[in-house]
Structure formats: structure tokens, C-alpha cells
Amino acid sequence: xxxxxxxxxxxxxxxxxxxxxxxxxxxxxxxxxxxxxxxxxxxxxxxxxxxxxxxxxxxxxxxxxxxxxxxxxxxxxxxxxxxxxxxxxxxxxxxxxxxxxxxxxxxxxxxx
Amino acid sequence: xxxxxxxxxxxxxxxxxxxxxxxxxxxxxxxxxxxxxxxxxxxxxxxxxxxxxxxxxxxxxxxxxxxxxxxxxxxxxxxxxxxxxxxxxxxxxxxxxxxxxxxxxxxxxxxxxxxx
Numbered sequence: 756x757x758x759x760x761x762x763x764x765x766x767x768x769x770x771x772x773x774x775x776x777x778x779x780x781x782x783x784x785x786x787x788x789x790x791x792x793x794x795x796x797x798x799x800x801x802x803x804x805x806x807x808x809x810x811x812x813x814x815x816x817x818x819x820x821x822x823x824x825x826x827x828x829x830x831x832x833x834x835x836x837x838x839x840x841x842x843x844x845x846x847x848x849x850x851x852x853x854x855x856x857x858x859x860x861x862x863x864x865x866x867x
Numbered sequence: 868x869x870x871x872x873x874x875x876x877x878x879x880x881x882x883x884x885x886x887x888x889x890x891x892x893x894x895x896x897x898x899x900x901x902x903x904x905x906x907x908x909x910x911x912x913x914x915x916x917x918x919x920x921x922x923x924x925x926x927x928x929x930x931x932x933x934x935x936x937x938x939x940x941x942x943x944x945x946x947x948x949x950x951x952x953x954x955x956x957x958x959x960x961x962x963x964x965x966x967x968x969x970x971x972x973x974x975x976x977x978x979x980x981x982x983x
Contacts, residue, residue: 787970798873798960798974799911842910846970853899853964855972857910 757782761843761858768865771832776861778843779825786846788826789855790819793840802828802841833865869895869965873975880951881983888946888978890917890961896941897963901972902934905958917944917961951982 762777780788787806791799803812805821812819816837818829828841840862844855870893880886890900898919903911915925915936923936933955935947948955958979962972 789971791974796958796977796979798871798962798977801971801973804971853901853916853970853972854913855901855970857912859910 757845757847757856759843759845759856759858761841761861763861764859765862766864768830768833768863770834770865770867773829773831773833775830776828776841776863777825778828778858780843780845780856781824782845782847782856784847786848788821789844789846790817790826790828791842791844793842793860795840799842830863833863835865835867838863838865869893869963869973871961871963871973871975873961873978875978876976877979877981879981879983882952883950885947885949886951886980888948888959888961888980890944890946890963890975892942892963895963895965897944898941898967899964900938900944901962902936902944902946903960903962905960905977911960914946917946919944948980951980953982956980956982 759780790802793799803819808823810821816831820827840860842860843858872891874889900917902914905911914929915923917923917936917938919938925931938944960977962974965971
């Protein structure tokens with residue numbers, strides 16, 4: 756069964772304390788893996804798209820990496836404004852249906 | 868990045884009434900849009916794929932007669948929740964691919980529906 760699993764479910768960090776969020780996936784024919792940030796009561800905000808194992812992308816304090824089984828979202832020296840729920844999603848299959856499978860998300864809280 | 872808007876952002880209605888939610892792609896055209904539902908502290912669940920000029924395709928378990936989707940133009944899709952009941956209260960979010968053949972999607976800000 757196609758599945759996307761994120762861990763941990765919740766993460767509390769002190770400001771400046773770096774850490775990583777995990778997204779593991781079991782799908783047939785990965786077309787792309789996506790990271791989104793979602794603030795309470797808002798729609799997901801696009802962060803990164805990763806297409807192949809070994810690929811890395813960075814944006815400010817965030818860095819996303821991809822292997823054949825999982826992706827990591829590394830947060831370096833986080834600030835309180837980085838507090839949000841981070842969602843991982845995958846597109847898979849031979850045809851581009853546009854459908855995404857989402858993980859349950861990791862809720863990050865960064866304390867000053 | 869591409870911008871997707873939704874209207875209204877919040878709606879409260881009485882049980883039995885119908886509610887229409889609009890999803891617009893502001894700076895790009897979208898032949899396909901997607902509608903999701905999100906319950907508190909849960910992830911996004913795909914409800915249906917909205918196709919411009921043709922019928923929407925619904926995910927298993929989603930009632931097509933209850934959740935009417937119309938993709939009237941390349942920039943507008945609407946979701947109508949018919950005969951709404953309290954259990955339909957949820958956060959509804961739409962998304963659209965940023966371009967033809969791309970899997971990257973941009974999401975609207977969401978619509979909070981509360982049915983009394």
C-alpha cells in the first residue's frame with residue numbers, strides 16, 4: 756500500500772537548537788516529494804520539490820534531502836517564527852494525475 | 868510562486884443549506900484543480916479532482932451529489948456543499964499545479980465551514 760509517514764509527530768526545540776524532521780515513503784514510481792509548511796488556520800505553503808535520490812534543496816534555515824526511502828527536512832538554528840506544521844507529500848505513478856499523498860505532519864514548536 | 872485564492876475564508880450556515888466555495892488561480896491557468904478536506908489535527912485528505920470542461924473525479928467514499936464541483940474556466944473551480952450538516956464542518960482547501968506537466972502544487976488559504 757502506498758504510504759507516507761512522518762516523524763516525530765511533534766517536536767519542541769529551543770531557539771537555535773538544530774534538528775531534523777523525517778518523511779519515509781513506500782510508493783511505486785516516485786515522481787516527486789514535496790515539503791510544505793502549514794500555519795494554523797491557513798493553507799499549506801510550498802517549500803521544496805525533490806525528484807531524485809541525492810537531491811538537496813535549501814531555503815534560509817531549511818534544507819531538504821532525499822534518499823530512495825525517505826526525506827529529511829533539516830532546520831538549522833531555528834527561530835520561533837519557524838513554528839508550524841511541516842507536511843510531506845509524494846506524487847507517484849507512471850501517469851501525472853497530480854494527486855498527492857500526504858503524511859500526517861510534524862508540528863514544530865520553537866521556544867525563545 | 869503561483870498564487871491561489873479562495874472565497875470565502877470563513878462561512879457559517881444552518882443545517883440543510885448549501886454553501887459555495889470558490890477557488891481561483893490568480894496568475895496562471897489551471898486545467899486541473901484539487902479539493903481537499905482537513906479535520907482538526909489531521910492531514911489533508913483529497914476529495915476530488917476538478918477538470919476544466921469535464922466532470923470532476925471523486926475519491927472513494929466522497930459523495931459526488933453532496934459535493935458538487937464545477938470548473939467553469941481555466942482560473943476558477945467551485946465546490947458546493949449541498950444540504951450541509953454539522954458533520955460537514957471542516958477546513959476545505961483547494962490546490963492547483965503550477966504548470967502543465969508539473970507535480971508541484973500551490974494551495975489556497977482554505978475555507979473554514981461551520982454548519983450549525
